[in-house]
Amino acid sequence: MKRGHDLTGLMKFATRPEWADDLHDALDDHLGTALTQFDIDSDELPDIIGEHWAMTLWGCAFEDLATRVFEPDGRNLVDEYLKRRGWNEGGPNKIYMRALRTSVMSVYEVSAIEPGVGFLARDLIRGGEPVQVRERTASKTLGPWDRIGARIIPVSGHMILAGGLLSFTAEATNSLLEALRLGQGKRGPHAKLAIGDDQLRDLSPLISMVWLFDILPKALEPTTIPTLHNADGEEVIFHRVRFPLARGTTQALIGERLDTVPALQRETSHFWNWLGAKPVPDKKGTGQMAWGVSMADGTPVLGNLELKGRALILAVTSAERAERGIALVDQALGGLVATPLTEIETIEQAMAARQEGRTTSEPAPDIPVEVATPLVHGMLDRQYRALLDEPVPMLDDKTPRQCARSKAGRDRLATWLKHLENLSGRQADTNDPMATYDFTWIWQELGIEDLRR
Structure with a gap:
């Protein structure tokens, strides 16, 4: 006897001849319009959006099928399955299937996340107060105010997520809500929708469709990464310069020399911030946030120096800063260090390394979180207050x-x-x-x- 929320039996039952056409229709309702619009075959979809999202969409269509009632005899997939195969399911599994059978899909805004425990979810279509959702896995990856397309169902006194969960962007959410408002003759961007459960249940394919129309153009077009610049207007290219310590040179001696350089501020026994001149406030303002890190008083951080073993590592974000940093180190240390070796990494390479989980070509030293946190938080405080x-x-x-x-x-x-x-x-x-x-x-x-x- 199966336990938990295992829908394997129900899924297999849905592929039987008497249900196969209905399953095909549900899949076509959720995917067909987008596949036709973008001229994509269904078997190409996993390669374009990823196997995970393709299976999630299949799950959304399957869960929709589980709620459908077919006339004239009121036939329903879950009812028929439990009638014929219910003896093979445990009590909790049957409770879950019956809850799924009456569920609706909506788009929710997530807040008050407790990783591994759950979160609050506010229905953006039906409105109302947020509900507490018990969820262990997704609560570890969701962020504050994320939007999700999902079914939240009551099971054994708790609200839980069903299997099909789509991650919605703000743009896709707004497109969906706008379409629903127009459908009700409401043009105001904040007009309250009047959609009941029965109507929303029929709109399940629209939620999948809007999600696909949002993600497919991005997946089909080559990704272009805009040119980033640091606070000095220099193109961001990560430079990591390694100065080997000369024979007989100790870390203590290097530290003493670095402490005499006015532009360097020691943060730990092995770590220094390289500081620039404090900028003159721009009274006009741009309404945009500058890319960079600064100290609590607004002094910009040009780079970092860190002692690691028998080497001093300089990490900066541009070729110009690397050149200036090398000159600064040479002037301060002279013969205490040998000829430096420079590693260069572009934004594209850094992103690829992170996606592949590689750590061999990281462009910056491992700054202790207790050092980075107050610096970054101080910068954000100042920039948001000005904003x-x-x-x-x-x-x-x-x-x-x-x-x-x-x-x-x-x-x-x-x-x-x-x-x-x-x-x-x-x-x-x-x-x-x-x-x-x-x-x-x-x-x-x-x-x-x-x-x-």
Whole structure:
């Protein structure tokens, strides 16, 4: 007897001759329009969007089939399966199947995440208060204010996720909500939808369709990476310069020499920040955040020096800084170090190395998190505080403080802040300073903390 939430038997039952056409129809409802639009065969889809997402879409169509009732006799896949094969299923499994049979798919906004435990999910289509979802796996990878297309079903006193879960971008979510509003004759971007469970159950294929129309153009077009520049306007190309220590030279002696250089600030026994001149504040402002790291007082960090074994490592983000850094080290240390060896890595190479899980060509030293966190958080505090008084395109070129004066403006502010939090939280390492930055003060500063739900 099968236990848990194993749907293997139900899936196999759906491929029987009496259900095969209905399963095919469900798959066509979820995938057919997008496949036709982009001229893709169904067997090509896994290679384009990945095996995981292709199987997830199959699961969305299958779960939709499990909810469908076919007239004139009211035939339903789950009812028929439990009637004929229920003896082979455990009690919890049958409870789960019956809950799935009456479920609806919607798009939810995720918050209050407890990794390995669960999260709150707010229905963006039907509205209402967020519900607590018990979920161990997805809660470890979801970020604050992520949007998911999913079925949340009650099982044994808890709300849990069904199997088909689609990760929605903000753009795809807005496209779906706009389409639903237009379908009800509502043109306002914040108009409340009036969609009940029965109607939403029929809209399940639309959710998959919108998701596919969002992801396929990105998957089919070659990825282009824009040219990035550091705070000095120099193209970002990571340079890692290794200075071997000369024979007889100790780390202690190197440290003493480096401590005499005004531009270097020691952070740990083996780590120094290379500091630049503090910039003059730009009163005009651009409404954009500069790429770079700075100290708590706004002094820019040009690079880092770290003693590792019998070598001194200089890590910077441009060829120009590498040249200046080598000159600085030569002047400070002279014959204490040998001829340096430079490793260069582009943005594309760094991204490829991270995707492949390689660590042999990392462009920067392993900066202790206790050192990086206050630096990054301090930089973000200053930049976000300045941004509160600058026009923001996402806020119709109004400043956040201006938007906080009206109800409509506060709603836009909440959407904007959720967008910022979501971007900041999307880090592979949950201990990354960007991921641990706390946006609470901004909500409180603008007086909209009640909308952070």
